[in-house]
Amino acid sequence: MTMVAEQVAVTDYITAEVRSLIGRKGETMVASDPVDRSSVRRFAQAIMDDDPLYWDEDHAAKSQYGRIMAPPLFPLHALRRPGGTSDPLDRSFEDSDYDGAGDVLGRMGLPDVPIPQQRLLNGGNDVRILGLAGVGDVIVTQSAYEDIYQKNGRSGALIFVDIVTDYWVQQDGTALLRSRQVFIWR
Template sequence: MNLNKSMIGIASNPYSVVIEREHVTRFAQAIGDNNLLYENEAYAKTTAYEGMTVPPTFLVALGSHAEFPLKLDFKRMLHGEQEFIYHQPVRIGDKLDCIMTVTDVYDRVGKSGTMQFLVLDTNMTTEDDTLVAVSRNTIIYRPVPKEAK
């Protein structure tokens, strides 16, 4: 399958995730981030965040819950870029309603030929539909190897 602009707007089924303290703690340990904002409520209340929050890159862990309708060849995929756009802090106990959508498809010529880029935005909202954050993932979709054509 090759990518094309007609894919823009294709979305996953909506899904919900509850931010659990244990998950946040394990994530912070895995990335070696021992910031007290993720563990110590008394300390976190004294900061600009006014309470515990999640590590900035934590949202990447929530994308695995998406059921995405595009059937992509995982052998051709490379992680290109990840961006997190926060509109408000994400806190332990928050229930986020999420939907992943194709927001862009474009081509670039590289050393091995034309590569395609797929941009996926996962919008994360509260139950009252307030946008909390967007996790933007750019996937590089490599050309089919010549011997496989």
């Protein structure tokens, strides 16, 4: 028995408007609160890392940093919703199809990519650790579109959006992380 592969008609969604986003930086995003001991402790407990640098003031004071520091990946989670603002998932009460993922680019300070695809997949992450944030630091981020391209799969077009985000300390510019994330829309 011979199987015949179905041909799926594919549109090129990488228009001039989409290409113009490549290299574009989003707005600078500033954490609503400085790094605090309680958040660092809870994060360290969540990742099951008992390094006393994250909770013991005496130990931290004798370290090369001289104060309590956050675990290396803490900045990835530092931009939380400020108090008094609406919860992004409130929309799910009115729209049963809403999953909260559709607004991901806006939460990164980037404009939407004008494509019709609605389903979102995580295409992978790569994080380079450059430094540590400490208690009292205010974390700042800025994202940029590194690349946007299309691959055609069996089910149609897949749009790959490669985003690089830099994290640093507002007070002195200390680099903390460089994160690369690939989103796939289909």
